[in-house]
Amino acid sequence: MPQPHEPTLADVARAAGVSLTTVSRVLNNRGYLSQATKDRVAAAIKELGYRPNQLARALHGKSTRTVGVIVPTVALPFFGELAAELEDALAVHGYRILVCNSMGRADREREYLDLLVSHRVDGIVSGAHNDEDLPEYGAIRMPLVAVDRDLSPGIPNVRCANEAGGRAATGHLLERGARRPALLTSRTGVRNRREAGYRDAVGGAGVEPVVLTVDFHTPVLLRAAAVADRLDPVADRVDAVFATDDLSAAEVLEWARGRGLRVPEDFKVVGFDGTLAVRRVLPGLTTVRQPIAAIARAAVASLMDQIEATAAGEDPRAALERVVELPGELVVGRTT
Structure with missing residues (x-):
């Protein structure tokens, strides 16, 4: 038949x-x-x-009503929740999303960028955090928004107020009696605004900074050992940690427990992100909660403005804010 x-x-x-x-x-x-x-x-x-046929519609210059979203992986709580909030915010405008997991690899991110552009999506939201800057972003002439990442001059960056959040987290540790709080972060440098907030807070208190790094893309099965390798040599010199993400904070708590340290009496810990998933598993963690839903809505609003400008034959990023920062919230729990 x-x-x-x-x-x-x-x-x-x-x-x-x-x-x-x-x-x-x-x-x-x-x-x-x-x-x-x-x-x-x-x-x-x-x-x-x-x-x-969405591809055929694109080839005829029509909207595909589709937006590409590039993240490291939705398996990470923050990016999984961000993708869900972006999907919800875009659905209000009648758009669907294509989620691309770069897995921390620049080559894969390039492949996804090429795929999304060639399939004529109406816009791209990129929250991927890879080891190198991709010049391809600067060459893309289509609606594009970054989430917590500097992609290229002129591309809007929507993010939590990271420096203020880092300052609040570190200040809270000092207020709770920590004398030498350390920072545990993925990569140190001038772009790390959470680190900038930490350094500002300890500097204001006359405390020497202790900055420890475990790369963001360290495999899950190796993270506990990597955190221990950084903390063990300074265990007699620090009494608290501000971890710039909640999963790292969880590893620090395990490290402290394994060393017989009582939390918060002997050792205090603050994280950053405050996702629903981590709050369910570690409801007592003190953390700076990012306004993920608000970040998603602001990113989509910027993208919609660009899509409308493009449809009108105008420069999509001519009059947009370069950086949009939304305040985080210090949520005090039992780890401080």
Whole structure:
């Protein structure tokens, strides 16, 4: 028996008893059409299981109603929650998302960028954190927003107020009696605004900074050993840790428990992110909670502004804020 073919626009037109032009107008919501006609076309689409060819629409210069989202991996609580909030915020505007996990690899991020651009998505939100800057972002002339990452001059960056959050976390440790709080972070440097907040707080208290690093992309099974390798040599000199993400804070708590240190009496810990997943597992962790839903909404708002400007033939990033910072919230728990 011949296999049934994928329903086409012509099939929908025949089933609804209308012209191809009428079906196209219904799908694109253009021109005046009676409700009865719209209902007939909708019924035919449902009966046949017709799905518009988004790539073909893109090649004809039409919106695909799709946005690409690049993250390191949705397996990490922050990026999983961010992707979910972006999907929810975009759905309000009638857009769907394609989630791309770069897995911390620049080559994979390049491949996804090429894929998304070639498939003519309407915009891209990038929150990937790889080891190198990708010049390809500067060459992309389409709606584009970064989340907590400096991609290229002129590309909006929506993020938590990281420096203020780092200052609040470190200040809280000092207020709770810590005399030598250390920083545990992924990568030290001028771009690390949480580190800047930490250094500002300890500097103001006349305390020498102790900065420890465990790379963001360290495999999960190796992270505990890596954290221990950094903390063991300074165990007699530090009495607290501000970890710039909650998963690292969890590793610090395990390290302290394994060394017989009581938390918070002997050792205090503050994390950063405050995702729902980690709060369920470690409800007592003191952390700086990022406004993830608000970050997603602000990123989508910026993207929608760019999409509208592009449709009007204008520069999509001509009048947008370069950096949008949203305040985090210090949530005090039982680890301080």
